[in-house]
C-alpha cells in the first residue's frame with residue numbers, strides 16, 4: 238500500500254514520520270510518499286526523506302494514498318482528497334470532535350485515532366499522550382523559567398546570594414512528573430500535589446516534596462482521576478491557593494478525561510500570588526486550570542502574575558516531538574501490519590486495535606468498549 242505523510246497546517250510544526258521511521262515503514266512493506274516540505278518545520282529536509290527511500294509528492298498525491306498518517310486532525314478539504322475506503326491514522330481525539338467523526342463516516346473512510354490507545358502496558362510504545370506529555374512537562378518549566386526572569390537555582394557569590402526558586406506542580410501524571418524532574422534538575426525547590434495519593438512515591442523519586450490533598454480521591458478503573466464533588470474540590474482548591482501564594486512558579490497539569498479540566502485556581506487565588514510569579518497552565522487546551530488562563534496566550538495580571546496558556550508545549554520541541562510521535566506511529570503500524578507486506582490488517586478482537594478504530598469503511602465503531610488498565 239502507498240502510505241502518505243502530508244504537510245501539517247501552516248501554524249503547526251510536528252510531522253508524523255521522520256527519515257528514520259520512513260526507513261522502517263518501508264521495511265514493513267509500505268511505499269512511503271512524503272509531501273514536499275512535510276518535515277521542514279521539524280528540521281527534517283526533503284533530501285533526508287528521499288535518501289531514506291521515500292517518494293516526494295504534491296498535496297493531492299499524498300492525501301490520495303491508501304493510508305494517510307497525520308500529526309493533526311485534518312479538515313474537510315483534506316478529507317475530500319482521500320479515496321473512499323482509504324485509512325487515516327492520526328491524533329483525531331474523536332470524543333471532542335464529533336464533526337470529524339461524521340466527516341470520516343460520510344466519506345466511507347477507515348480511521349485510527351492513535352490518541353485513544355488504552356493506557357495498558359502492552360500499548361505503551363504507541364502511547365502518544367504519554368510521549369508528548371513528557372516533552373510538554375519539560376517545556377513547561379523552560380517557559381516558566383524564561384517568564385520568571387530569575388535564576389531557578391540558589392547561588393552564593395561574592396556579589397550576593399539568591400535563594401532557589403520554589404516551584405509547585407499540581408497534578409503528578411506524566412506531564413507533572415516530567416515538570417517536577419526538570420525543575421528539580423535546574424535547582425529549584427519543588428513541591429508536587431495530586432488527588433491520587435498513590436503517586437506520592439513517584440513525586441518524591443523525581444525530587445519533590447509530596448503535598449497531599451486533604452481528601453483522598455478514588456481512582457476510576459481506567460487509572461485516571463474522577464471528577465471531585467464540590468466540597469472536595471473546595472478543600473483541595475484552598476490548599477492549591479495556599480501553596481501557590483508561597484511559590485514563584487506554579488505548573489498546573491490537572492485533567493479529567495472527557496471533561497473540561499478542573500478549575501484549581503480562581504481569580505482570588507491568582508491575585509494572592511506574588512508579583513513576578515508565573516503559572517504555566519498545561520490544561521489550557523482543555524479549558525484551563527485557572528480562571529484567568531487564555532488558551533494559546535501569555536497574560537499578565539494587574540498584580541504582576543504571568544499565566545502561560547500555550548497549548549502546543551511539546552511542539553515547541555518539534556524535532557523530538559516528531560521523533561517520538563513518528564516512533565509511536567511506527568509501533569502502531571507494526572501491530573496492524575502483521576505480515577510486514579505493506580497491507581493493513583485490523584484485528585478488531587485485539588483490544589488495542591479495537592480501542593483506536595473510530596470507523597471502518599464508514600461504519601461507526603466509536604466509542605469502543607472500555608478497557609481495564611493493566
Ligand code: NAD
Nearest residue numbers: 356357358367408409410411431432460462490491492499
Ligand atoms: P492526565 O493528563 O489525565 O491528568 C494529569 C494529572 O492530574 C493526573 O495525575 C490526575 O490525577 C491529576 N488530577 C486530576 N484532577 C486533579 C485535581 N483536581 N487536583 C490535582 N490533580 C488532579 O493524566 P496522565 O498523565 O495522562 O496519566 C493518568 C494516569 O494514567 C496515571 O495513573 C498514569 O500513571 C497512567 N498512565 C498509564 C500508562 C500505561 O501505559 N500503563 C501510561 C500513561 C499514563
